[in-house]
Amino acid sequence: MATFADHDAYIAAAPEALRPLLDFVRARLAQALPDAQELIQYNMPGFAAQGLVIAGYGAFSKQCGLYVSKGAISAYSDDIAAAGLKASKTGVTFSPTRPMSEDLIAALALASRKELGV
Template sequence: MDMATIPDHDSYIAAAPEAFRPVLNHLRDLLRGALPDAEEMMAYNMPGFRIRGTVVASYAAFSKQVGLYFLAPAISGHAEEIAETGLRASKTGVTFPPRKPVPDDLVTRLAQASSKYVDG
């Protein structure tokens, strides 16, 4: 399957390596719960969640790790906590191996923080 033409979250997760699918499904559920006002969409070939046109959260499977992305202020606002969990963070996201996922409560807090930076 060509990863460039994946239409939705279900197809993306189904196309991911088997070891990643439970983690991706769980992230999707956590993000959906944390972002009740968001719509699911695909952007940059990654499944994401959009509020009023702004992508506030997205996730992706790479060859050896999972990426979880939020608006930059949400990441910087939780930088210390992210570091304490031993995760690697960039300006807009965290990456982790599927066997060592981001704690659920941190995913929820990052998503909720990210959604607060949407104009509206």
């Protein structure tokens, strides 16, 4: 398994078809969380504040995931379902054929931050 020094290296190593989605998610998270720091934790890119990871994202063979707090997923479960996306307790998967909107990315990131209190 490769290890990544930063978000750029992670995105560059992802499947080519998913790179634009990862760039989009990264940019939207950076915009929604302007004072959060980029980090790589558990070999995945994320954004943290006060030592807590607010949101992370990743790529798999055919889809991407956005990972936030359980409360953020719960708070936006109707929006996630309405977008036709699948959610777990702490993540939402999306793909090039079914991307996540920038509004939903921001809403999930801000809800995660609020739940974490950072």
